[in-house]
Amino acid sequence: MPFHHKVVFIASEIYPxxxxxxLGDVLGALPLTLSRMGVDVAVITPFYGRLSTGEFKLRLISSRCPVGYPWAPITAEIYMADYHGLPVYFIQRGEYFDRRFYYNTHDGDYFDNCERFIFFCRACLEWARRMDMAPRLIHVHDWQAGLVPAFMHFWRQIDPFWRDTRTMLTIHNLAFQGRFASRLFKESGLPPEAWNMDGVEFWGDFNLLKAGIAYSDLVTTVSPTYAEEILTTEYGCGLEGILSKRRYALRGILNGADYSVWDPGNDRYLPCTYSASDIANKAACKQNLLDEMDMDPTLANRPVLGFIGRLRRQKGVDLLIDILPELMRMGLGVVVLGEGNLEFEAQLMEMMETYPGRLYVRIGYTEDLAHRIQAASDIFLMPSRYEPCGLTQIYALRFGTPPVATNRGGLKDTIVPYPDPQCTGFTFPEATAESFLQSIRQAVDVFSRPEEWNTIVHRAMRADFSWERSAARYLEVYRELGIDV
Incomplete structure (x- = not known):
């Protein structure tokens, strides 16, 4: 039986x-959507110690795949799962991936992240090298897979097997670059000529994301607006120079939403379902969460604001903390789900004690609670300082929870702001506490007019950001590379 795939995705996460x-959500949806559209596609990802296999059985298909990094005898085990017809291959090497967390602990990044993901990139390519035919396209994601296009650029010149293989990098967040000491470059296996300002070198350091940007045939980001923003000093994170140089190869493609998972009409995590044609049960979802969290019963008739995300400055959680006392004075309820900066976590937990029954904070992340907060909240908060795409605001729209968000990146591309006649949410231009609070006040004011509010809710729920639309755009870009899919 022939063993090859036309398109191979390489990424460090894939839901479930x-x-x-x-990133995990995108990889759990985009390749699967392409597969269902008839594209011969597969995914390669690490086999983590905390891998969730659920209903999908993994089987060992290679016990000694040679990798050659950092010493010639090193090998990887390859496992495989059938994810609804999509082949997913897992790279296993215990000392690199059998850990409690993927990339870091609260104390910081793992000290050997560079070695871990050099190994991962080389193992992915060695596994692909064992296929009967080379993939036509290798589509990599973020810094963890950023070295793959660099290896391919140089290997194509000496190995006929890779001659017709093209590469594409998708940047999910430019701020995370995989920047390491220069000495690690010497162990990567890349040739010396890769070490220059147009290659992997970045202010004397070894930059894995820059490697992907420099050597991919095409580079994409996860929204059209973000593709424009990263060409500027404000959002380019120091890479605006090489991105501008490769502007001709840069595309912005908006992420989609997996409505088989994120839709209140068929959501297995909700106590009851609802839809745009009948939203009555949204109130029941709200009441259920208020009861579960022992919150003030009067909030059943007052706006409850939801925040789900990493507790770090990028997401604007500090802006939320700054205005929480005023939100409490306004008689609002606030529910927060997330983890991240320990100082922000401590501040939020302390404030929850100050405002019992009005503020609820859960440190961590659980999929079921994220769904129930989306359904129970009246307004969704997303005060990000920058947002490459954002998925939670897209989920909030489908759940009939109009967002209040900064007018940045994918937020700008997905939210039609009030008072536009076709509005689906509320945006504000500057990531400041004052602008954020003013936009919340505007949303609360509209909430007090049920007929106008319900019109916005229904319109938001009917907005279509399905993966089928996004996948069709990716197919267009693949064809730009001459790949017939």
Missing amino acids: FSKTGG
């Missing part, structure tokens, strides 16, 4: 097996 955020 592994996930820390939007």
Whole structure:
């Protein structure tokens, strides 16, 4: 039986097996959507110690795949799962991936992250090298897979097997670059000519994301607006120079939402379902959560604001903390789900004691609670300082929870702001506490007019950000590379 795939995705996360955020969601949906559209596609990802296999059985298909990094005898085990017809291959090497967390602990990044993901990139390519035919496209994601296009650029010149293989990098968040000491470059296996300002070198350091940007045939980001923003000094995170140089190869494609998972009409996590044609049960979902969290019963008739996300400055959680006392004075309820910066976690937990029954904070992340907060909240908060795409605001729209968000990146591309006649939410131009509070006040004011509010809710729920639309755009970009899919 022939063993090859036309398109191979390489990424460090894929839902439902592994996930820390939007990257995992994207990889759990985009390849599967392409597969259902008839594309011959597969995914390669790490076999983590905390891998969630659930209903999908993993089987060992290779016990000694040679990798050659950092010493010639090193090998990887390859496992495989059938994810609704999509082949997912897992790279296993215990000392690199059998850990409690994927990339870091509260104390910081793992000291050997560079070695871990050099190994991962090389193992992925060695596994692909054992296929009967080379993939036509290798589509990599973020810094953890950023070295793959660099290896391919140089290997194509000496190995006929890779001659017709093209590469594409998708940047999910430019701020996370995989920047390491220069000495690690010497152990990567890349040739010396890769070490220059147009290659992997970045202010004297070894930059894995820059490697992907420099050597991919095409580079994409997860929203059109973010593709424009990262060309500027404000959002380019120091890489605006090489991105501008490769502007001709840069595309912005908006992420989609997996409505088989994120839809209140068929959501297995909700106490009851509802839809745009009948939203009555949204109130029941709200009451259920208020009871569960022992919150003030009067909030059943007052706006409850939801925040789900990493507790770090990028997400604007500090802005939320700054205005929480005023939100409490306004008689609002606030529910927060997330983890991240220990100082922000401590501040929120302390404030929950100050405002019992009005503020509820859960440190951590659970999929079921995220769904129930989306359904129970009246307004969704997303005060990000920058947001490459954002998925939670797209989920909030489908759950009939109009967002209040900064007018940045994918937020700008997905939310039609009030008072536009076709509005689906509320946006504000500057990531400041004052602008954020003013936008919340505007939303609360509209909430007090039920007929106008319900019109916005119904319109938000009917907005279509399905993966089928996004996947069709990816197919267009694949064809730009001459790949017939």
